Amino acid sequence: MTAKSPLPPGKFGLPMVGETLAFFTNPQFSRDRHKEYGPIFKSRILNQPTVFFKGPDANKFLFAQENRTMVAKWPKSTATLLGPASLAVKTGHGHRIRRRLMVQAFRPRALENYAVGMDEIARDYCDRWLQLGEFAWYSELRDYTLDVACKLLVGLDQGSKTRLGTLYETWVGGLFSLPIRLPWTVFGKALKAREELIQEITGIIGDRQSQAVNPKEDAQDALGMLLQAEDEEGNRLSLDDLCDQVLVLLFAGHETLTSALASFCLLVAQHPEVWEKLRTEQEAVGWNLARSPRQNELNAMTYLEWTLQEVLRLVPPVGGGFREAIADFEYGGYRIPKGWSVLYQINRTHDDPELYDDPNRFNPDRWNPEGKKSNPGFGGYIPFGGGVRECLGKEFARLELRILAARLIQLYNWELLPDQDLSFVIVPTPRPRDNLKVRFTKRQKKSMR
Numbered sequence: 001m002t003a004k005s006p007l008p009p010g011k012f013g014l015p016m017v018g019e020t021l022a023f024f025t026n027p028q029f030s031r032d033r034h035k036e037y038g039p040i041f042k043s044r045i046l047n048q049p050t051v052f053f054k055g056p057d058a059n060k061f062l063f064a065q066e067n068r069t070m071v072a073k074w075p076k077s078t079a080t081l082l083g084p085a086s087l088a089v090k091t092g093h094g095h096r097i098r099r100r101l102m103v104q105a106f107r108p109r110a111l112e113n114y115a116v117g118m119d120e121i122a123r124d125y126c127d128r129w130l131q132l133g134e135f136a137w138y139s140e141l142r143d144y145t146l147d148v149a150c151k152l153l154v155g156l157d158q159g160s161k162t163r164l165g166t167l168y169e170t171w172v173g174g175l176f177s178l179p180i181r182l183p184w185t186v187f188g189k190a191l192k193a194r195e196e197l198i199q200e201i202t203g204i205i206g207d208r209q210s211q212a213v214n215p216k217e218d219a220q221d222a223l224g225m226l227l228q229a230e231d232e233e234g235n236r237l238s239l240d241d242l243c244d245q246v247l248v249l250l251f252a253g254h255e256t257l258t259s260a261l262a263s264f265c266l267l268v269a270q271h272p273e274v275w276e277k278l279r280t281e282q283e284a285v286g287w288n289l290a291r292s293p294r295q296n297e298l299n300a301m302t303y304l305e306w307t308l309q310e311v312l313r314l315v316p317p318v319g320g321g322f323r324e325a326i327a328d329f330e331y332g333g334y335r336i337p338k339g340w341s342v343l344y345q346i347n348r349t350h351d352d353p354e355l356y357d358d359p360n361r362f363n364p365d366r367w368n369p370e371g372k373k374s375n376p377g378f379g380g381y382i383p384f385g386g387g388v389r390e391c392l393g394k395e396f397a398r399l400e401l402r403i404l405a406a407r408l409i410q411l412y413n414w415e416l417l418p419d420q421d422l423s424f425v426i427v428p429t430p431r432p433r434d435n436l437k438v439r440f441t442k443r444q445k446k447s448m449r
Contacts, residue, residue: 005335010042018044050341054348056379063387073324077179083244101229105222119292122404129440136435149253153222164200167193176428201243256317259429263315278409306367312383313350320345355380415439
């Protein structure tokens with residue numbers, strides 16, 4: 001890098017405010033700026049000079065720079081509410097140590113155990129939706145994913161109906177708010193909810209430790225595994241660590257999954273040709289719906305996998321990720337000063353016509369390996385991020401998506417109700433503006449062994 005290297009093109013907007021309002025309210029913000037300035041541009045978001053990157057080369061560069069010229073960066077409200085010990089806000093050695101411990105809760109054997117619990121909760125909710133008939137599905141999916149997260153992560157039944165579930169909703173509502181520490185603000189209420197959530201989680205941990213008899217039998221959920229997890233030197237997570245990690249796991253296992261499931265249900269309803277292919281495949285697999293699916297059956301659901309991949313491409317639950325420059329560096333011929341924020345963009349990568357033919361079209365068949373352009377390569381498909389910070393619960397999420405989707409496709413019909421706005425609210429995760437109102441019925445004709 002030379003002193004003469006220019007800053008990226010773009011504008012900072014108004015003092016202090018910058019272009020924050022446009023960034024959070026205009027879904028076309030970065031697309032419009034890229035058209036004007038090219039693949040890299042600067043702005044001011046949340047009073048911070050911010051550089052926007054897009055494309056696989058930019059993603060590969062950024063993922064390789066972790067702890068070298070960049071570290072993970074969250075908005076102040078998010079970092080504060082997630083907590084100082086949270087894996088999400090840790091960098092360097094602290095991040096590596098915690099990740100090694102937490103990954104033990106998401107190994108293949110753990111996922112096999114989770115599948116049974118996921119399917120039991122899915123059955124209960126499908127019965128409930130059948131009784132409701134017509135309802136706003138998004139809020140129901142929020143309860144479903146929170147119940148799954150609470151049961152499989154901390155062993156709490158029907159978490160959405162508990163005090164922890166009520167506190168969680170207040171807490172999560174402030175994660176991407178203005179960090180104004182006043183009791184009546186969204187952030188202030190979320191801070192108070194965090195304090196009470198920590199008390200609830202501490203009580204759950206205390207009960208688990210006092211009742212522990214056989215460590216192997218007790219480790220049936222993520223918390224049980226984290227209580228037993230040790231690093232190479234025999235170190236375990238402290239109580240503060242455990243509380244913050246439980247919070248980040250609940251968030252990761254709830255918000256993004258709700259968004260992905262809602263997008264799946266919407267897109268399939270809008271594309272009957274996809275629905276028919278999904279049903280044909282499910283009947284060929286022959287999964288006995290009286291039990292949870294086995295791994296070989298899930299592996300045989302190839303078209304379902306393509307469909308879910310396409311959902312996550314077209315409507316990624318996370319639009320991108322922030323990093324902070326910890327040293328001056330250069331990319332694409334531009335100088336990025338130390339202290340600036342860098343935003344890599346999942347959504348702008350996924351709608352790149354150089355990577356995907358007709359990128360705004362919902363087309364699961366694009367993932368057929370026999371197709372002309374089915375593999376965008378490393379950095380071109382990143383719904384779970386990438387590098388050392390790739391989503392820890394990626395396989396947990398994929399499993400939960402497949403189990404509910406397969407049961408829905410085999411047994412039920414749903415119809416989008418008229419006179420609703422199906423456009424997406426983007427922040428904090430994409431959701432249909434009118435919360436996806438549907439008519440839910442039992443499928444009359446199905447093949448079942």
